[in-house]
Amino acid sequence: MKIEVKNLSKKYKDTIALNNVTFTLDEPKIYGLLGRNGAGKTTFMDILSGQILPSSGEILIDGEDPFDNQRLTESICLIKEGNNFKKDLKVKNVLKIYSYFYPNWDQELAEDLIKEYNLSLNAKVKTLSKGMESALGITVGLASKAPITVFDEPYIGLDAPSRKRFYEIMLEEYQEEKRTIIFSTHLIDEVSLLFEEVLILREGSLVLQEESETLRDNAISVSGSIEKVEGFLAGKEVIERKQLAGVMTAYVYGTTADAKVHGLEVEGIPIQELMIYLTERKKGA
Numbered sequence: 001m002k003i004e005v006k007n008l009s010k011k012y013k014d015t016i017a018l019n020n021v022t023f024t025l026d027e028p029k030i031y032g033l034l035g036r037n038g039a040g041k042t043t044f045m046d047i048l049s050g051q052i053l054p055s056s057g058e059i060l061i062d063g064e065d066p067f068d069n070q071r072l073t074e075s076i077c078l079i080k081e082g083n084n085f086k087k088d089l090k091v092k093n094v095l096k097i098y099s100y101f102y103p104n105w106d107q108e109l110a111e112d113l114i115k116e117y118n119l120s121l122n123a124k125v126k127t128l129s130k131g132m133e134s135a136l137g138i139t140v141g142l143a144s145k146a147p148i149t150v151f152d153e154p155y156i157g158l159d160a161p162s163r164k165r166f167y168e169i170m171l172e173e174y175q176e177e178k179r180t181i182i183f184s185t186h187l188i189d190e191v192s193l194l195f196e197e198v199l200i201l202r203e204g205s206l207v208l209q210e211e212s213e214t215l216r217d218n219a220i221s222v223s224g225s226i227e228k229v230e231g232f233l234a235g236k237e238v239i240e241r242k243q244l245a246g247v248m249t250a251y252v253y254g255t256t257a258d259a260k261v262h263g264l265e266v267e268g269i270p271i272q273e274l275m276i277y278l279t280e281r282k283k284g285a
Protein backbone atom coordinates (compact mmCIF):
# COMPACT_ATOMS: atom_id res chain seq x y z
CA MET A 1 0.00 0.00 0.00
CA LYS A 2 1.26 3.44 -0.85
CA ILE A 3 1.64 5.91 1.99
CA GLU A 4 1.78 9.59 1.09
CA VAL A 5 2.60 12.06 3.82
CA LYS A 6 1.92 15.62 2.72
CA ASN A 7 2.90 18.71 4.72
CA LEU A 8 1.96 16.89 7.89
CA SER A 9 1.98 18.94 11.09
CA LYS A 10 0.74 18.20 14.59
CA LYS A 11 0.65 20.70 17.42
CA TYR A 12 -0.20 19.91 21.02
CA LYS A 13 -0.85 23.29 22.65
CA ASP A 14 2.65 24.85 22.53
CA THR A 15 4.51 21.76 21.33
CA ILE A 16 5.08 21.19 17.65
CA ALA A 17 5.36 17.41 17.44
CA LEU A 18 5.47 17.27 13.63
CA ASN A 19 6.46 20.22 11.50
CA ASN A 20 5.44 20.14 7.84
CA VAL A 21 6.68 16.63 7.09
CA THR A 22 6.44 15.32 3.53
CA PHE A 23 7.52 11.93 2.22
CA THR A 24 6.20 8.88 0.40
CA LEU A 25 6.57 5.20 1.21
CA ASP A 26 6.00 3.62 -2.17
CA GLU A 27 6.27 -0.07 -1.63
CA PRO A 28 6.31 -2.85 0.94
CA LYS A 29 9.63 -2.63 2.75
CA ILE A 30 11.00 -2.69 6.25
CA TYR A 31 11.31 0.97 7.14
CA GLY A 32 13.27 2.17 10.16
CA LEU A 33 11.77 5.28 11.72
CA LEU A 34 14.38 6.83 13.96
CA GLY A 35 14.83 9.88 16.10
CA ARG A 36 15.56 11.02 19.63
CA ASN A 37 12.94 11.14 22.37
CA GLY A 38 10.21 13.56 21.42
CA ALA A 39 11.17 13.67 17.73
CA GLY A 40 7.58 12.93 16.67
CA LYS A 41 7.73 9.21 15.82
CA THR A 42 4.78 8.12 17.96
CA THR A 43 2.73 11.09 16.79
CA PHE A 44 3.35 10.10 13.18
CA MET A 45 2.41 6.47 13.86
CA ASP A 46 -0.77 7.53 15.67
CA ILE A 47 -1.86 9.67 12.71
CA LEU A 48 -0.93 6.92 10.25
CA SER A 49 -3.04 4.37 12.09
CA GLY A 50 -6.02 6.70 12.22
CA GLN A 51 -5.94 7.20 15.99
CA ILE A 52 -5.50 10.96 15.95
CA LEU A 53 -5.97 13.78 13.46
CA PRO A 54 -3.14 16.01 12.25
CA SER A 55 -3.31 19.77 12.86
CA SER A 56 -2.67 20.35 9.16
CA GLY A 57 -1.54 18.40 6.14
CA GLU A 58 -2.53 14.80 5.54
CA ILE A 59 -1.58 11.17 5.25
CA LEU A 60 -3.11 9.23 2.40
CA ILE A 61 -2.99 5.45 2.24
CA ASP A 62 -3.73 4.32 -1.29
CA GLY A 63 -5.34 7.73 -1.68
CA GLU A 64 -7.54 7.55 1.42
CA ASP A 65 -7.44 9.26 4.81
CA PRO A 66 -6.95 6.65 7.58
CA PHE A 67 -8.94 8.55 10.22
CA ASP A 68 -12.23 6.81 11.01
CA ASN A 69 -11.79 4.58 7.98
CA GLN A 70 -12.87 0.98 8.60
CA ARG A 71 -11.45 -0.42 5.37
CA LEU A 72 -8.03 0.98 6.16
CA THR A 73 -8.10 0.21 9.87
CA GLU A 74 -8.11 -3.50 9.15
CA SER A 75 -5.07 -3.02 6.93
CA ILE A 76 -3.00 -1.35 9.64
CA CYS A 77 -1.76 -2.91 12.85
CA LEU A 78 -0.05 -0.60 15.33
CA ILE A 79 1.80 -2.17 18.25
CA LYS A 80 3.03 0.28 20.83
CA GLU A 81 5.55 -0.10 23.62
CA GLY A 82 2.85 -1.00 26.15
CA ASN A 83 -0.83 -0.96 27.02
CA ASN A 84 -1.86 -2.53 23.75
CA PHE A 85 -4.45 -4.79 25.32
CA LYS A 86 -7.19 -4.60 27.94
CA LYS A 87 -5.76 -5.82 31.23
CA ASP A 88 -8.63 -8.16 32.09
CA LEU A 89 -8.50 -10.15 28.87
CA LYS A 90 -6.91 -13.57 28.71
CA VAL A 91 -4.16 -14.10 26.14
CA LYS A 92 -6.38 -16.47 24.13
CA ASN A 93 -9.13 -13.84 24.01
CA VAL A 94 -6.72 -11.19 22.81
CA LEU A 95 -5.79 -13.52 19.96
CA LYS A 96 -9.45 -14.20 19.21
CA ILE A 97 -10.39 -10.52 19.07
CA TYR A 98 -7.50 -9.67 16.76
CA SER A 99 -8.22 -12.71 14.59
CA TYR A 100 -11.73 -11.36 13.95
CA PHE A 101 -10.40 -7.93 13.22
CA TYR A 102 -7.58 -8.70 10.77
CA PRO A 103 -8.68 -10.49 7.58
CA ASN A 104 -5.23 -12.00 6.95
CA TRP A 105 -4.75 -13.19 10.56
CA ASP A 106 -2.37 -16.19 10.79
CA GLN A 107 -3.52 -18.32 13.74
CA GLU A 108 -0.75 -20.87 13.25
CA LEU A 109 1.92 -18.20 13.47
CA ALA A 110 0.21 -16.72 16.54
CA GLU A 111 0.24 -20.11 18.27
CA ASP A 112 3.88 -20.73 17.31
CA LEU A 113 4.87 -17.38 18.77
CA ILE A 114 2.89 -17.97 21.95
CA LYS A 115 4.89 -21.20 22.40
CA GLU A 116 8.16 -19.56 21.40
CA TYR A 117 7.67 -16.88 24.07
CA ASN A 118 6.31 -19.28 26.67
CA LEU A 119 3.04 -17.41 27.11
CA SER A 120 0.11 -19.12 28.71
CA LEU A 121 -3.13 -18.85 26.72
CA ASN A 122 -5.14 -18.68 29.94
CA ALA A 123 -3.11 -15.94 31.60
CA LYS A 124 -4.73 -12.55 31.95
CA VAL A 125 -2.86 -9.61 30.44
CA LYS A 126 -2.56 -7.96 33.87
CA THR A 127 -0.57 -10.94 35.19
CA LEU A 128 2.01 -10.78 32.41
CA SER A 129 5.45 -9.33 33.03
CA LYS A 130 6.47 -6.33 30.89
CA GLY A 131 8.51 -8.57 28.62
CA MET A 132 5.65 -11.08 28.26
CA GLU A 133 3.23 -8.29 27.39
CA SER A 134 5.68 -7.11 24.74
CA ALA A 135 5.90 -10.68 23.43
CA LEU A 136 2.11 -10.72 23.12
CA GLY A 137 2.26 -7.43 21.21
CA ILE A 138 4.87 -8.82 18.85
CA THR A 139 2.76 -11.95 18.37
CA VAL A 140 -0.32 -9.92 17.46
CA GLY A 141 1.65 -7.56 15.20
CA LEU A 142 3.27 -10.36 13.22
CA ALA A 143 0.20 -12.65 13.11
CA SER A 144 -2.06 -9.79 11.99
CA LYS A 145 -0.32 -9.98 8.61
CA ALA A 146 -1.63 -6.44 8.18
CA PRO A 147 -0.29 -4.92 4.94
CA ILE A 148 0.95 -2.03 7.08
CA THR A 149 2.38 -3.23 10.37
CA VAL A 150 3.77 -0.59 12.69
CA PHE A 151 5.97 -1.38 15.67
CA ASP A 152 6.63 1.52 18.01
CA GLU A 153 9.44 0.27 20.26
CA PRO A 154 7.58 -2.96 20.87
CA TYR A 155 10.20 -4.73 22.99
CA ILE A 156 10.11 -3.06 26.44
CA GLY A 157 11.21 -5.62 29.01
CA LEU A 158 12.15 -8.23 26.42
CA ASP A 159 15.58 -9.71 26.97
CA ALA A 160 18.22 -9.76 24.23
CA PRO A 161 17.63 -13.38 23.06
CA SER A 162 13.87 -12.75 22.82
CA ARG A 163 14.46 -9.58 20.83
CA LYS A 164 16.80 -11.47 18.53
CA ARG A 165 14.12 -14.10 17.89
CA PHE A 166 11.63 -11.34 17.18
CA TYR A 167 13.91 -9.81 14.53
CA GLU A 168 14.55 -13.24 12.99
CA ILE A 169 10.87 -14.15 12.82
CA MET A 170 9.93 -10.71 11.50
CA LEU A 171 12.46 -11.13 8.71
CA GLU A 172 11.30 -14.67 7.90
CA GLU A 173 7.69 -13.52 7.74
CA TYR A 174 8.62 -10.55 5.62
CA GLN A 175 10.61 -12.68 3.20
CA GLU A 176 7.70 -15.07 2.84
CA GLU A 177 5.28 -12.29 2.14
CA LYS A 178 6.35 -8.68 1.70
CA ARG A 179 4.41 -6.08 3.63
CA THR A 180 5.11 -2.57 4.86
CA ILE A 181 6.71 -2.75 8.27
CA ILE A 182 7.48 0.52 9.99
CA PHE A 183 9.74 0.03 12.94
CA SER A 184 10.64 2.66 15.47
CA THR A 185 13.50 1.90 17.79
CA HIS A 186 16.25 3.34 19.92
CA LEU A 187 18.25 0.10 19.67
CA ILE A 188 19.62 1.16 16.33
CA ASP A 189 22.71 -1.03 16.15
CA GLU A 190 20.62 -4.10 16.95
CA VAL A 191 18.23 -3.70 14.04
CA SER A 192 19.82 -1.42 11.49
CA LEU A 193 20.71 -4.34 9.22
CA LEU A 194 17.01 -5.21 8.91
CA PHE A 195 16.02 -1.83 7.56
CA GLU A 196 15.71 -1.43 3.82
CA GLU A 197 14.94 2.23 4.09
CA VAL A 198 15.58 4.65 6.87
CA LEU A 199 13.69 7.77 7.89
CA ILE A 200 15.02 10.07 10.54
CA LEU A 201 12.99 12.67 12.39
CA ARG A 202 14.61 15.42 14.37
CA GLU A 203 12.45 17.74 16.43
CA GLY A 204 9.40 17.14 14.26
CA SER A 205 11.16 17.49 10.91
CA LEU A 206 12.29 14.83 8.49
CA VAL A 207 16.07 15.06 8.16
CA LEU A 208 16.73 11.94 6.10
CA GLN A 209 14.92 9.39 3.96
CA GLU A 210 17.24 7.01 2.21
CA GLU A 211 17.64 3.40 1.21
CA SER A 212 20.01 1.61 3.55
CA GLU A 213 22.04 0.27 0.65
CA THR A 214 22.61 3.77 -0.71
CA LEU A 215 23.73 4.90 2.71
CA ARG A 216 26.08 1.96 3.03
CA ASP A 217 27.54 2.36 -0.46
CA ASN A 218 27.67 6.10 -1.00
CA ALA A 219 27.61 7.99 2.25
CA ILE A 220 31.11 9.10 3.23
CA SER A 221 32.61 11.26 5.91
CA VAL A 222 35.20 13.76 4.70
CA SER A 223 37.33 16.07 6.77
CA GLY A 224 39.96 18.71 6.20
CA SER A 225 40.33 22.48 6.09
CA ILE A 226 37.08 24.37 5.71
CA GLU A 227 38.17 25.63 2.29
CA LYS A 228 39.05 22.19 0.92
CA VAL A 229 35.93 20.53 2.29
CA GLU A 230 33.67 23.30 0.99
CA GLY A 231 35.36 22.96 -2.43
CA PHE A 232 34.60 19.25 -2.43
CA LEU A 233 31.01 19.73 -1.28
CA ALA A 234 30.07 22.13 -4.08
CA GLY A 235 27.24 20.62 -6.11
CA LYS A 236 26.98 17.54 -3.88
CA GLU A 237 24.16 16.38 -1.65
CA VAL A 238 25.37 17.15 1.85
CA ILE A 239 23.82 15.21 4.73
CA GLU A 240 25.38 17.18 7.55
CA ARG A 241 28.44 19.32 8.24
CA LYS A 242 30.18 20.51 11.36
CA GLN A 243 33.23 22.58 12.19
CA LEU A 244 35.66 22.36 15.04
CA ALA A 245 38.87 24.39 15.41
CA GLY A 246 39.17 25.17 11.72
CA VAL A 247 38.53 21.58 10.64
CA MET A 248 35.35 20.75 8.83
CA THR A 249 33.78 17.29 8.80
CA ALA A 250 30.92 16.60 6.45
CA TYR A 251 28.73 13.61 5.73
CA VAL A 252 28.04 13.60 2.05
CA TYR A 253 27.02 11.41 -0.87
CA GLY A 254 30.16 10.91 -2.92
CA THR A 255 33.03 8.61 -3.75
CA THR A 256 36.16 7.94 -1.77
CA ALA A 257 38.37 8.39 -4.83
CA ASP A 258 36.94 11.82 -5.57
CA ALA A 259 37.42 12.96 -1.97
CA LYS A 260 41.03 11.79 -2.00
CA VAL A 261 41.72 13.82 -5.14
CA HIS A 262 40.66 16.86 -3.10
CA GLY A 263 43.24 15.93 -0.46
CA LEU A 264 40.63 15.12 2.17
CA GLU A 265 40.54 12.47 4.84
CA VAL A 266 37.75 10.11 3.98
CA GLU A 267 35.96 7.27 5.76
CA GLY A 268 32.84 5.18 5.26
CA ILE A 269 30.04 5.84 7.74
CA PRO A 270 28.60 2.89 9.66
CA ILE A 271 24.86 3.20 9.29
CA GLN A 272 24.15 3.36 13.00
CA GLU A 273 26.74 6.08 13.46
CA LEU A 274 25.13 8.12 10.73
CA MET A 275 21.80 7.76 12.46
CA ILE A 276 23.22 8.75 15.81
CA TYR A 277 24.94 11.73 14.23
CA LEU A 278 21.80 12.87 12.48
CA THR A 279 19.62 12.47 15.52
CA GLU A 280 21.92 14.46 17.81
CA ARG A 281 20.23 17.53 19.13
CA LYS A 282 21.65 20.73 17.73
CA LYS A 283 23.73 22.64 20.29
CA GLY A 284 21.60 25.24 22.02
CA ALA A 285 18.37 23.60 20.88
Ligand SMILES: Nc1ncnc2c1ncn2[C@@H]1O[C@H](COP(=O)(O)OP(=O)(O)OP(=O)(O)O)[C@@H](O)[C@H]1O
Nearest residue numbers: 012015016017035036037038039040041042043044
Ligand atom coordinates in the same frame (compact mmCIF):
# COMPACT_ATOMS: atom_id res chain seq x y z
N1 LIG B 1 -0.87 13.96 23.94
C1 LIG B 1 0.10 14.87 23.97
N2 LIG B 1 -0.08 16.07 24.58
C2 LIG B 1 0.91 16.99 24.61
N3 LIG B 1 2.12 16.83 24.04
C3 LIG B 1 2.37 15.66 23.44
C4 LIG B 1 1.39 14.61 23.37
N4 LIG B 1 1.90 13.57 22.68
C5 LIG B 1 3.17 13.92 22.35
N5 LIG B 1 3.45 15.18 22.79
C6 LIG B 1 4.71 15.93 22.59
O1 LIG B 1 4.99 15.91 21.20
C7 LIG B 1 6.39 15.71 20.97
C8 LIG B 1 6.59 14.47 20.11
O2 LIG B 1 6.25 13.32 20.89
P1 LIG B 1 6.26 11.84 20.29
O3 LIG B 1 5.74 10.95 21.37
O4 LIG B 1 5.60 11.83 18.99
O5 LIG B 1 7.83 11.60 20.09
P2 LIG B 1 8.67 10.24 19.90
O6 LIG B 1 9.64 10.50 18.80
O7 LIG B 1 7.75 9.09 19.74
O8 LIG B 1 9.43 10.13 21.28
P3 LIG B 1 9.95 8.80 22.11
O9 LIG B 1 11.12 8.27 21.35
O10 LIG B 1 10.34 9.41 23.42
O11 LIG B 1 8.80 7.87 22.20
C9 LIG B 1 7.04 15.63 22.35
O12 LIG B 1 7.53 16.91 22.68
C10 LIG B 1 5.89 15.24 23.25
O13 LIG B 1 6.08 15.75 24.55
